[in-house]
Structures are given as C-alpha cells and as structure tokens.
Amino acid sequence: MTRIALTVNGASCEADVEPRQLLAYFLRDTLGLTGTNVGCDTTSCGACTVLLDGESVKSCTVFAVQADDCAVTTVEGIADGDELHPVQQAFHEQHALQCGYCTPGFLMATISLLKENPDPSEDEIRHALEGNLCRCTGYHNIVLAVQAAARAGA
Amino acid sequence: MSILGNRVLRKEDPRFLRGEGRYVENLPLEGALTVTFVRSLFAHARIAGIDTAAAEALPNVQVLTGADVDIGPLTPPPLPGLEQGMTRPLVATDVVRYVGEIVAIVIAEDRAAGVDAAELVLVDYDPLPTVVSPQEAAKDEVLLFPAVGTNVAGHSGSPEHDEHLFDDCDAVVTDRLVSQRMAPCPLEPRSAAAELGPDGRITAWLSTQTPHQDRLGLAGALGMDPSQIRVIAPDVGGGFGAKQLSVEEVLLLWLTRRLGRPVRWTETRSESMVALHHGRAAHLEFTLGGTKDGKVLAYRLGILQDSGAYPVLGSFLPNLTALMSSGVYAIPRIEAGGRSVVTNTTPITSFRGAGRPEACQAIERAIEMFAAEIGMDPIEVRRRNFIPKDAFPHTTASGATYDSGDYEGALDLALHSAGYEELRAAQRSRREQGGAKQLGIGLASYIEITNPVAETEFGEIEITAEGGAIVRTGSFSHGQGHETTFAMIAAERLGLPIEQVTVVKGDTDDVARGTGTYGSKSTQLGGMAAGLAADDVVERAKTLVADYFEASPADIALDRALGRFRVVDAPEPSLSWTELASRAAADQRLGELKAAHDFQGIPTFPFGAHIAVVEVDVETGQVELLRLIAVDDAGTLINPLLAQGQVHGGVATGVAQALYENFVYDDDGNPLTSTFVGYAFPSSADLPLWEAVEMETPTPLNALGAKGIGESGTMGSTPAVHNAVLDALAPYGVRHLDMPANGENVWRALQEAKA
Numbered sequence: 075m076t077r078i079a080l081t082v083n084g085a086s087c088e089a090d091v092e093p094r095q096l097l098a099y100f101l102r103d104t105l106g107l108t109g110t111n112v113g114c115d116t117t118s119c120g121a122c123t124v125l126l127d128g129e130s131v132k133s134c135t136v137f138a139v140q141a142d143d144c145a146v147t148t149v150e151g152i153a154d155g156d157e158l159h160p161v162q163q164a165f166h167e168q169h170a171l172q173c174g175y176c177t178p179g180f181l182m183a184t185i186s187l188l189k190e191n192p193d194p195s196e197d198e199i200r201h202a203l204e205g206n207l208c209r210c211t212g213y214h215n216i217v218l219a220v221q222a223a224a225r226a227g228a
Numbered sequence: 229m230s231i232l233g234n235r236v237l238r239k240e241d242p243r244f245l246r247g248e249g250r251y252v253e254n255l256p257l258e259g260a261l262t263v264t265f266v267r268s269l270f271a272h273a274r275i276a277g278i279d280t281a282a283a284e285a286l287p288n289v290q291v292l293t294g295a296d297v298d299i300g301p302l303t304p305p306p307l308p309g310l311e312q313g314m315t316r317p318l319v320a321t322d323v324v325r326y327v328g329e330i331v332a333i334v335i336a337e338d339r340a341a342g343v344d345a346a347e348l349v350l351v352d353y354d355p356l357p358t359v360v361s362p363q364e365a366a367k368d369e370v371l372l373f374p375a376v377g378t379n380v381a382g383h384s385g386s387p388e389h390d391e392h393l394f395d396d397c398d399a400v401v402t403d404r405l406v407s408q409r410m411a412p413c414p415l416e417p418r419s420a421a422a423e424l425g426p427d428g429r430i431t432a433w434l435s436t437q438t439p440h441q442d443r444l445g446l447a448g449a450l451g452m453d454p455s456q457i458r459v460i461a462p463d464v465g466g467g468f469g470a471k472q473l474s475v476e477e478v479l480l481l482w483l484t485r486r487l488g489r490p491v492r493w494t495e496t497r498s499e500s501m502v503a504l505h506h507g508r509a510a511h512l513e514f515t516l517g518g519t520k521d522g523k524v525l526a527y528r529l530g531i532l533q534d535s536g537a538y539p540v541l542g543s544f545l546p547n548l549t550a551l552m553s554s555g556v557y558a559i560p561r562i563e564a565g566g567r568s569v570v571t572n573t574t575p576i577t578s579f580r581g582a583g584r585p586e587a588c589q590a591i592e593r594a595i596e597m598f599a600a601e602i603g604m605d606p607i608e609v610r611r612r613n614f615i616p617k618d619a620f621p622h623t624t625a626s627g628a629t630y631d632s633g634d635y636e637g638a639l640d641l642a643l644h645s646a647g648y649e650e651l652r653a654a655q656r657s658r659r660e661q662g663g664a665k666q667l668g669i670g671l672a673s674y675i676e677i678t679n680p681v682a683e684t685e686f687g688e689i690e691i692t693a694e695g696g697a698i699v700r701t702g703s704f705s706h707g708q709g710h711e712t713t714f715a716m717i718a719a720e721r722l723g724l725p726i727e728q729v730t731v732v733k734g735d736t737d738d739v740a741r742g743t744g745t746y747g748s749k750s751t752q753l754g755g756m757a758a759g760l761a762a763d764d765v766v767e768r769a770k771t772l773v774a775d776y777f778e779a780s781p782a783d784i785a786l787d788r789a790l791g792r793f794r795v796v797d798a799p800e801p802s803l804s805w806t807e808l809a810s811r812a813a814a815d816q817r818l819g820e821l822k823a824a825h826d827f828q829g830i831p832t833f834p835f836g837a838h839i840a841v842v843e844v845d846v847e848t849g850q851v852e853l854l855r856l857i858a859v860d861d862a863g864t865l866i867n868p869l870l871a872q873g874q875v876h877g878g879v880a881t882g883v884a885q886a887l888y889e890n891f892v893y894d895d896d897g898n899p900l901t902s903t904f905v906g907y908a909f910p911s912s913a914d915l916p917l918w919e920a921v922e923m924e925t926p927t928p929l930n931a932l933g934a935k936g937i938g939e940s941g942t943m944g945s946t947p948a949v950h951n952a953v954l955d956a957l958a959p960y961g962v963r964h965l966d967m968p969a970n971g972e973n974v975w976r977a978l979q980e981a982k983a
Contacts, residue, residue: 092340099339108254109247111465113415114497118904121415149247162245166237169869172877173707174244175251175415175465196917204913207904209415209466210707211873212880213912 078142082107083151091138097131098122100138101148109149109178113207120206123179123186124148130186132205149178152185160228161185161219170219172210180206184220188228194220229789231716231726235869239726240711243463250462252419252433253494260421263483263493264342265476266332266349267503268324271360271572271897272372273353275322278332283348290335291349292483294321299450299482302475304539309383309547313376314570316538318449318475318482324353325372325537326572327899328502330475335487339494358572358897362511362534365569372537372570381539384531385550385565385626393526393561397517401597407586408967409509409534409891410884411901412579413909414706416465417500420477421492422484430481431458437467437706438744443736445473446481457481461734464706468881469578469746470505471706472541501902506891507579509534509542510549510586516594522604522612529553529590531566535576542576543568545583548680552584554624555591556635556673556835557613562625572897578746580881581942584676592672592947596954597963607643610673611636628677630833631927631935634861638923639673642837642859645921651841659959664847667854668840668956674944675835678862678936679749684828686741687757689718689765691821693813695806696728697762700824702742703754704733708938709870710750716866717755717932721762723788724805740824748936749829751866756930757827764823769793772812772820773803832927832935834862838879838944840886844956849975851887851953853916860940861923864933868922871937875920878941884910885942886949887968908968957981 075090082105089104101107101124112134113121122133125147152159158166161184171177180203187194187202194202199220200213208216243249280291294317301315319330332349336342359370365379372379394400421433430452436442439461447454464471476493483491495503511532518524531546550564595613599606615622617634624630648669655667686702699718703710715729722729732738743753770784773793777784785796794802803811812818841855858879865871888908892900901907926933946967953969954962961981966973 094340102254103338107247108251109249111249111251111416112253113417114904116497116903116905118909119415119497149245153246158242158245166241166245169238169873171241171244172709172873173415173466174240174249174463177244177249178247181245200912200915204911207415207909207911209413209468209881209909210877212876212878212918213915214876214918215873217912217917 076139078139080141080143081145083147093137093139095138096134097136097138097141098133101133107148107150111175111178113175118207120183121176121179123182123206125182125186130183149181152181160226161223164219164223164226164228168215168219168222170211170215176206176208180216184223188224193224231720232866233868236712236716236726236867238709238712239715240709251416251465252421252435252462255421255433255462257421257423257490257492260490260492261335261337261487262339262342263480263491264334264336264346265330266334266346267499268320268327268329268331270324270353270355271327272356272358273324274356275320275324275331276352276354279350280332283334283345286341286345288337289341289345292333294319302449305541307544310539310543311376311381314373314381314539316475318479326574327897328574333479335483360571360573360893360895360897362532362569362571365571366532366567372572379569380567381535381570382543382568384546384568386563387565388563390563393528393563394515394517397525398520399598399601400515400517401594401601402515403593403597403964404513405589405593406966407508407510407512407589410507410579410889411501411891411907412468412470412504412507414466414468414471417495417497418471418476418504419494420480421490422480423490424484424488429456429458430484431460432481433460433462434477435464435471436461436473437471437704437746439704439734440702440736440742441744442473442477446478449478450481459736461704467706468580469582470507472577498903501907502574502899505540505575505577506536507577509576510546512586512590514590514594516598518598520602522602522609524557524559524598524613526561527553527559527594529564533566533568534573535568535570536573537570538575539568539570540575540577542578545578548583548677549587551626551628552587552675552677553591553626555588556615556675558615559625564626573893580878581939585882585942585946588672588674588943589947592951596951610639631929632925633833633835634925635673635835638835638859638861639837641921641923642671642839642857645859645919646839646857664845665843666846666956668842668844668952670948670950670952670955671837671839672944672947672951673837675833676940676943677831677833678747679752679829679831680747682828682830683743683749683753684826685743685753685757686824686826687754687761688824689758689761689822691765691805691809693809693818695804695809696730697722697724699729699731699758700739701731701733701754701758702739703750704745706745708745708750713751713866713870714755714758717759718762721759722766723786723791748938751934752832752930752932752936753827753829755866755934756829756932757825759932760827761823761825764825765821768820768823769808772817773808776811777801830929832863832929834860834935834937834940836860836940836944838948840948840952842949842952842956844953844974846960846978849971849978851969851974853883853887853949855916855919856883856945857919857921858941858945859921859923860937861925862937862940863927863935864924865922866932866934872920874937875941876918878939879918879945880915882942882945883915883949885967886946887970888914890968
C-alpha cells in the first residue's frame with residue numbers, strides 16, 4: 075500500500091492505495107464518486123475522463139499513485155450548487171445525452187477542450203472528442219452542445 | 229395549447245449531467261461478493277479437466293464449475309421454427325462452443341482479487357474441429373450438437389420455391405450480400421447484482437431492457453415462483469436490443485441463493501465484446517425480375533442466418549426479414565425465407581433494426597441493380613413500383629399489412645432537401661475532371677415494422693395527495709427518455725404541468741406488469757396505455773367532483789388548460805387537482821384517483837427515404853461520408869427533439885455498418901475484434917452532422933397517431949451509403965462491394981474490377 079494525498083473536487087483527501095489501483099476505481103470505490111463511469115479496458119471510450127491538474131485524462135489509464143499531490147476534478151465537481159456548469163447546461167439544452175453513460179466523460183473532455191480552444195470549429199470539436207465514444211446520439215447534438223457552450227463562454 | 233409535439237427538454241437529464249446516474253455498478257450493496265467468470269479461449273473444444281486449486285489457494289476465493297451448477301440448461305426461446313434440442317448450459321460442462329462461453333465462476337472479495345484468481349484457474353481443453361461460416365455449418369460436417377444431428381437451428385419465411393417465378397420477366401438481376409456481424413456496444417457493459425432476503429425472496433438489480441420479462445425468465449430457470457423475485461432495472465446505459473436475460477443473470481441469482489451472500493458482477497468491455505450477444509450476421513441472396521419498362525414482377529430472397537453457438541432471438545429474426553422483404557414496393561410475387569444455423573461464435577440476437585435492415589438493404593440493392601440492367605433511373609424505377617399513398621392498408625405478397633404511408637412523398641422530400649440535381653451536376657463535374665476523389669450519391673427508400681408481434685403494455689396513473697400524478701409504465705427506458713415523453717402524454721390528458729408528473733418504471737414490485745422496451749414499441753403501446761389510464765383517472769375524478777358539487781358526473785368537465793374541474797357552463801365552483809387531491813385525501817378517497825390500462829397494439833410501419841453523399845478516393849479506397857439526408861416518418865411525433873435524437877443514433881449505427889464495423893473471427897473461431905481498439909466503433913471524427921428532415925403521416929391504429937422511431941434510422945442509412953459508394957465506383961466497373969465499405973474492401977473491389 076502507498077499513501078497518497080490529493081485534492082478531489084476541491085477537498086483534500088489522503089488514502090492508502092495499492093500501487094496497481096487505477097484512478098478510476100480509486101474515485102469510484104474508495105471515494106464513492108461513481109459519476110466517473112468505466113466503459114472499456116483499452117483507453118478507448120473516454121467515459122472515465124476527469125481533469126488532472128486541469129488537463130483531461132482517462133482515469134482508467136492513470137494509477138491512483140500518479141495523482142499524488144494533484145488536483146482531480148470529476149463530473150461531481152463542476153456544477154455550482156444547484157446551477158449547472160455551462161457545459162452541462164448546453165448538453166441539456168441540445169439533447170446531447172440519451173443513456174447518459176458516456177456523458178460525464180464528454181463533459182470533462184469538453185471543459186478541457188474549451189479551456190484550450192474557446193472557439194473551436196466543428197472539425198476541431200470532432201477531432202478533440204474522438205477519444206470519447208457514444209452509441210446513442212450519433213454525436214450530432216454533442217457537437218451542437220460544445221458549440222453552444224463555447225458561445226456561452228464556458 | 230397541447231404540450232404534445234413540442235421539443236420539451238428531458239426531465240431525466242440533471243442526474244446524468246451531475247454524475248448521479250443510478251447504474252447497477254454504482255449501487256451500494258453491503259457485503260457483496262464479486263463474481264468473475266472464467267471464459268473459454270477455444271471456439272470448440274472438449275473440457276478435459278479444470279484445476280481450481282491454485283485459484284482457491286488465494287484467501288477468500290471460491291471457484292465453482294459446471295459440475296456444481298444444479299440448474300439449467302436453458303432452452304432456446306419458444307419461437308416458431310426454432311430447434312429446441314440445442315440447449316445451453318449455464319456453465320459449460322463437457323464441451324465449449326464459442327470463445328467467451330463460461331467455464332468457471334470465481335467468487336472473491338473484490339474485482340481485483342477476482343481477476344487474480346480467474347487467471348489461476350487452469351482449464352485443459354482438447355480442441356475439436358471448428359465451424360465459423362454459416363455456409364460451412366449448413367453442410368452439417370462439423371456438428372455443434374451431435375445429438376440433434378444438424379446445425380440447422382431454425383427455419384424462416386415460406387418454404388415455397390416456384391421454378392417459374394421469373395418466367396415472364398424481361399430482366400432479372402441477382403446478387404448476394406452479407407449484413408455483417410456487429411457488436412451492439414452499449415457504453416455501459418452489463419452489470420448485475422443479487423441479494424437473498426431473510427424471507428427467501430431474491431432482489432436482482434439488472435442492466436436490462438426488460439425487467440418484468442426477466443423476472444419470469446429467472447423464475448423459470450431457478451424453479452421459483454415469480455413473486456419470489458424482485459427485479460429492479462435502475463438507470464441502464466444503452467441496450468440496443470442486446471441487453472436481454474442471459475446465463476450471467478441467472479447465475480447471479482443462483483449464486484446468492486447458494487451462498488447466502490449478496491453478489492455482484494460487471495463485465496469488462498473485452499468480456500462484453502464476446503459475451504454480450506451480437507447482431508446481424510445474415511447472409512442474403514436476392515433475385516429480382518420485372519419488365520423492361522420498370523415494373524417489378526417477382527422477388528426472391530434467401531436468408532442464411534448465422535445463429536452463433538446457441539440459438540436465441542437472432543435465429544428467429546429472418547422471419548422479420550422475410551415479412552418485410554417487399555420494402556415499399558407493390559411486388560406481385562415474393563418468395564422469402566431460409567435457415568438459421570449454429571456456428572462456433574458468439575450467439576446472435578436482436579440489435580437495433582433486428583432483421584429489418586437486412587430486408588431493406590436487399591430490396592434496395594436489387595432495385596438499383598434492376599434499374600441499371602434496364603437502363604432506367606433508379607428513382608424512376610422506385611416511383612413506378614411504390615405502393616401508392618391512397619392504397620392503405622396494403623398487404624404485401626410477403627404477408628405484412630402496412631398501415632399508412634407516403635413513400636413517394638418521402639423520396640421527393642429527401643431529393644428536395646438534398647438538392648439532388650445539384651449533387652448530380654457536381655458528380656458529373658468531378659468525373660469529367662478525373663481526379664482521385666470521386667463523388668457517389670446513394671439513396672434508399674425504406675419501411676420498418678414496429679411493435680412487430682402485436683404486444684400489450686401496461687400503464688397506470690395515480691394522483692398523489694399533493695395533486696401531482698405518478699405514471700407507472702411496464703415499458704422501460706435505457707436512454708430513450710420515457711420520463712419525459714410519458715410525462716408529456718399524461719400531463720396533456722390530465723391538464724397538469726409536466727413538472728408535476730413523475731414516471732416510475734423498472735421495478736417489478738412497483739409496476740404491476742410490463743414487457744419492457746424493444747421493437748420500437750414504447751410510445752405507441754406504453755404511451756397509449758399511460759394516456760388511456762389518465763383518461764380513466766379523469767373520469768373517476770369527475771365522479772368524485774360530482775359528489776362534492778352534488779352534480780351529475782356527466783355535467784363535470786376538466787378544463788385541461790387550467791387543470792380545473794367545474795360544472796359545465798359554470799365558471800364556479802371549481803376544483804384544481806391539488807384541491808381535489810387534498811380533499812379526497814382528507815376523506816380517505818384518494819385511492820379512487822388511480823387507474824390502470826393495458827393497451828394492445830398491432831404493428832405499425834414507419835418509413836422514409838435516406839440520401840447519402842460520399843467522397844471515394846479511387847486510388848486508395850478511402851471513403852468519406854460527406855452528407856446523410858434522412859427523411860423519417862414515424863407518424864405523429866410526441867417530442868420531436870427526442871425523436872430526432874433517436875434518428876441521429878439510428879443513422880449513426882446504420883452508417884457504422886455501411887462503412888466501419890465488422891466483428892471478425894478467424895477460421896479457428898478466434899475473435900479478432902474483441903476490444904474497442906480492434907473493433908471499428910466510429911467516433912465523432914468519423915461522422916458528419918446529420919440532416920434529419922421531419923415528416924409526419926399518422927397511423928390510424930392508435931389515438932396518438934404514433935409509430936416507433938427507435939430503430940428506423942438504421943433501415944435506410946446502410947443501403948443509402950452502400951449504394952453511394954457503389955455509385956462512385958460504377959465508372960470503374962465495380963458492381964459488387966462487401967460491407968463495411970472501408971478502404972480495404974473498396975480497394976479490393978477496385979482491383980478485382982480492373983482484373
């Protein structure tokens with residue numbers, strides 16, 4: 075077991091983790107933050123995307139020990155109380171989610187994208203999000219939601 | 229103004245957006261053991277022995293094998309024509325029949341310990357000859373079930389064969405096509421948990437589309453009374469037809485009963501790719517004949533369905549393919565049908581479209597080839613053969629009775645929306661320039677059958693003490709948005725704001741009965757049942773109000789715009805739902821404001837026309853989809869926003885089949901595409917914005933006028949894209965192209981045409 079100390083959604087926490095434990099399961103099983111879903115085992119689907127020191131990462135491909143001393147933001151940490159984050163609001167208004175399983179990953183990847191590129195073209199959005207898979211929406215409304223969030227200054 | 233027909237945002241969104249989705253794997257279950265399945269690495273082998281000692285030497289690990297399992301086997305679904313002798317053990321005992329079949333069960337304290345132990349279970353396999361292709365399986369040389377004596381798992385369609393079917397035809401075309409095997413890939417892999425209560429009753433949490441049917445299936449498999457099982461389907465992350473009760477869920481309940489401890493299991497993606505049943509895998513041969521002036525006279529469709537290793541629903545689906553073989557055309561003579569055969573591969577079940585895209589693709593390809601053969605514009609051939617819009621109901625030669633439609637109207641709308649003439653001009657220009665990147669334009673007119681086996685669904689409305697309404701539905705949402713759509717229907721009937729209507733589903737203790745969601749039947753059945761139950765509640769409320777007003781119920785009216793009851797022609801006295809519920813609660817009469825309805829529907833037939841525009845690099849074979857114009861008519865739309873979302877998802881799946889996805893085995897039955905790295909699941913970068921165009925031709929078969937829209941997007945898109953790629957390749961002599969039309973297949977087709 076290895077001791078790690080990190081910040082998750084603004085709150086400090088310390089825990090003993092197995093060196094092989096993945097960040098995704100640390101968040102889900104140890105911290106109970108089940109909003110981060112796991113959709114594959116090959117770093118392909120992006121459902122588990124979180125922010126690690128502000129950058130989007132697939133938390134299934136980061137060991138919990140690698141998050142030592144880092145700040146992690148999960149989907150549970152982006153709304154401001156009752157008020158949805160502008161990216162969450164845009165996904166709602168554009169009907170950019172159906173079964174909802176991939177949604178947390180898309181939200182986090184979008185937040186990361188818009189931080190780097192506040193006004194992406196459709197093509198830039200599609201390529202920035204190609205590491206996130208969705209089976210329900212055909213991506214159309216997700217692209218519209220990212221554009222709407224960009225317009226809203228997310 | 230009615231709320232119906234409006235683009236109402238979803239009520240269920242906030243919990244998903246906040247990461248509060250209640251998927252099975254997210255549910256806390258105190259003291260639960262983790263189940264890990266050891267799965268066969270061989271496609272066909274005899275099990276010579278299983279050594280569990282090393283695994284069980286790990287702390288708190290128990291391993292069970294087929295010899296321990298005292299229930300089963302499962303029999304094929306009791307559908308007409310299916311071979312009932314091909315039974316399926318819950319855990320393989322003597323023989324494995326596909327890669328992914330369960331050979332042992334590991335019970336451990338947590339996920340990691342379970343994986344560690346599973347790797348230590350040593351299975352000794354003696355390989356057997358393997359049969360992967362259905363054509364080989366049909367020869368009955370390698371048998372999966374020697375005791376049955378054949379690999380034929382089922383027969384579909386009509387057995388008729390008229391040697392003179394095409395005798396009066398001026399032109400006859402024939403070809404084959406494979407609707408290739410696809411992995412359904414719901415983003416949430418399957419997950420199940422089960423807990424034995426002190427009273428011997430089992431609660432099961434399942435990632436399923438059909439909680440009530442699962443309860444019956446589980447009870448049968450476990451030898452229990454259905455009342456002793458409660459199934460809860462919480463939030464489910466997509467199903468696409470494939471999330472049906474299978475061996476894993478039965479084993480979870482059996483394990484909790486045996487161990488007396490709660491158990492849980494969530495499959496990994498790589499496990500899901502071989503263990504969750506696949507879709508499509510139909511091998512089709514078609515022949516179409518007609519006159520030289522474009523009138524189709526006869527059509528024959530032969531279907532060889534790959535069933536996978538054990539016959540489940542997929543073995544039956546060719547019956548739907550045969551039923552829908554006529555497409556949108558009035559064809560005087562049709563022979564359609566065939567056989568389903570078992571192979572050493574993952575079993576085949578329903579996947580978005582489920583037997584109907586295959587029918588559409590065959591007839592649309594046949595029409596294109598026939599048009600080319602007689603030298604007529606394929607649009608004109610379609611026009612000459614469409615069932616006219618004033619000819620409904622229309623019964624096809626293949627036996628389907630279509631309810632309503634305007635097929636030429638849909639095609640015209642698609643052509644107009646696409647700017648078809650301009651597209652053809654652009655194509656001519658590219659061809660004249662002669663560059664590597666050529667345009668292809670493809671179209672498909674499609675028809676779909678929803679609620680295909682005429683089912684019944686349950687709906688119940690209960691007014692709460694606060695004057696809101698609870699809708700209980702036997703239908704289920706695994707992403708479709710029933711919490712919004714069904715609330716809209718009930719709100720409209722009751723005259724309540726949608727915010728005061730709550731939809732309850734997916735718990736067999738809370739909802740009396742139900743069938744679940746598949747076959748694109750939810751709104752037309754479950755929505756109707758909810759609406760009719762709401763009408764019943766309104767009538768009951770009128771009786772109550774009449775008592776309070778000392779009037780006759782016949783004189784009480786509900787002003788839906790205001791949500792108030794009053795005496796006809798008098799503004800006062802009046803009662804709102806809130807006032808009525810409050811008063812009824814005080815008088816112990818609230819229970820009168822509750823009603824249930826079972827609505828039986830008969831099949832409805834959505835239709836449309838899709839046009840695809842592709843750019844094909846004729847040097848490399850690379851294909852890019854530039855545009856997909858989709859006219860989809862599913863009758864009256866309750867919520868156009870959600871309906872369009874269904875179209876988008878369906879179209880994406882149809883395009884994925886045309887261009888990308890293919891689940892592949894080698895000759896020994898080893899899956900070559902069993903992860904998300906190897907399987908070509910398209911991302912946002914692979915697809916364009918969809919151009920969805922609404923069209924509404926109500927069905928006369930229900931009061932909502934609604935047909936189903938969940939699967940229709942898959943019908944037209946696949947042949948439209950396939951036809952578009954073939955259109956681009958036509959000047960190069962390519963007449964046949966296997967799907968998916970990826971760079972490799974297109975390049976090969978170009979090389980063969982040159983040879």
